[in-house]
Amino acid sequence: MSELDPKIVAAINGENGEAQKAGTRKCLMSRRQFLLTSGLTTTVVMVGIPGMSEAETPAVVSTYPRKFIAKLSDLKTDEPFDFEYPDEGQFAESILVKLGQKAGGGIGPDQDIVAFNYTCTHQGGPLQGTYQAADKALGPCPLHLTTFDLTRHGIFIAGQAYQSLPQVLLEVDGDDVYAVGMFGLIYGRFDNLQG
Numbered sequence: 001m002s003e004l005d006p007k008i009v010a011a012i013n014g015e016n017g018e019a020q021k022a023g024t025r026k027c028l029m030s031r032r033q034f035l036l037t038s039g040l041t042t043t044v045v046m047v048g049i050p051g052m053s054e055a056e057t058p059a060v061v062s063t064y065p066r067k068f069i070a071k072l073s074d075l076k077t078d079e080p081f082d083f084e085y086p087d088e089g090q091f092a093e094s095i096l097v098k099l100g101q102k103a104g105g106g107i108g109p110d111q112d113i114v115a116f117n118y119t120c121t122h123q124g125g126p127l128q129g130t131y132q133a134a135d136k137a138l139g140p141c142p143l144h145l146t147t148f149d150l151t152r153h154g155i156f157i158a159g160q161a162y163q164s165l166p167q168v169l170l171e172v173d174g175d176d177v178y179a180v181g182m183f184g185l186i187y188g189r190f191d192n193l194q195g
């Protein structure tokens with residue numbers, strides 16, 4: 001059985017800067033390796049094949065780009081910053097905001113800086129300009145009024161949607177804030193990574 005390339009494992013685990021170089025590769029991965037390596041910066045697709053042992057289940061590991069978003073020192077509480085991730089394609093527009101209170105997936109000294117995709121998971125309504133500082137929420141969506149809680153991984157708190165808003169995973173390196181992955185599928189896409 002082939003072992004997982006150590007460079008891929010290192011990239012998945014965020015141990016070095018190899019994530020960008022690694023790209024997308026086919027590999028063989030045991031279920032245990034899958035559980036260990038389904039880290040923050042990866043999308044892993046498992047396909048079970050009848051007759052094939054668990055240890056030889058094929059998997060495709062895709063690595064997100066690491067993109068500089070903003071300076072930590074420039075961020076002010078409740079002043080959103082817009083950016084695009086993981087590419088500049090359709091539905092990539094996203095919000096970065098320092099909430100001023102600890103949040104799920106939050107980074108920075110106070111774990112209060114989060115980022116989310118701007119496209120409503122119900123039917124793709126645009127959530128730009130709907131940040132509510134008082135509630136630390138995004139919405140209501142202009143189409144059917146869904147509102148999402150940015151302190152709790154973008155879970156919907158009212159309205160028509162039944163899926164959380166995709167969260168952009170962030171990383172701090174000194175004073176630099178980077179986007180390094182996504183949790184959740186962006187509306188309108190079959191795969192967050194296009195092309």
Ligand code: FES
Pocket residue numbers: 120121122123124125141142143144145146159160161
């Ligand atoms: S598209 Fe946003 S609630 Fe329907």
